[in-house]
Amino acid sequence: MEQKQLQQLVEQISLQSFGKKFQHKASFNPRLRTTGGRYLLKSHNIEINKKYYEQLGEKELIGIIKHELCHYHLHLEGRGYQHRDSEFRELLKEVDAPRFCQVLPQADRKPRSQRVIEYTCQSCRQVYRRRRKVDTSRYVCGKCRGKLLFKRELTVN
Known part of the structure; x- marks a missing residue:
């Protein structure tokens, strides 16, 4: 999957699940290591860890995108967008988004001395x-x- 395809997928999920447009940038960030994705508060962009798509498939990728879109839409509306906020948790349930992403398979990890x-x-x-x-x-x-x-x-x- 390329950046363009990711952008289109995020826009499509935003319209289908939230009924709202995603008007910023979605991209893969190869530097993400411990998380599936992140929403950037200042730029309103979403970054996704490509390893999750490669190792766990499209279903996990869609879950990560929905999770980040919950942060995105709530933040833009001035509502509780943080993990601890009840509004965030309720929206996660509404759109069937995971609260946490799965752990990547252990084969990729090297034990740190x-x-x-x-x-x-x-x-x-x-x-x-x-x-x-x-x-x-x-x-x-x-x-x-x-x-x-x-x-x-x-x-x-």
């Missing part, structure tokens, strides 16, 4: 493990207020 950074206190030898680096000039040991020293960085699978 997590890094662990170890620090030790110069005074009491207390060991601290963190996932992010700590500014040792600003932070001190919580036990004795001693100076922290970088010990090593580990990668845990």
Whole structure:
């Protein structure tokens, strides 16, 4: 499916399911990773993750488009367009749109190795493990207020 076909599909779904025109741009965004699509508040455009169409098919794509169109139409009308709003949830039910998209098949995902950074206190030898680096000039040991020293960085699978 190309950008033009996506635009036509979004316009068609908007007219059929909502009875309103979609007057902005719909496009595939290859940078989307953890979501099926998103509605952009400033430009009113809709971006769709093409992987969902490729891996889960047209039915899932239509569900994602309906979901994003709920955000779109409610926002333009000045009504509650966020996931927590009751108006949004009601409209999702009316047009038979999913609240969340399915999870992509696991074959596409690689397990991320997590890094662990170890620090030790110069005074009491207390060991601290963190996932992010700590500014040792600003932070001190919580036990004795001693100076922290970088010990090593580990990668845990």
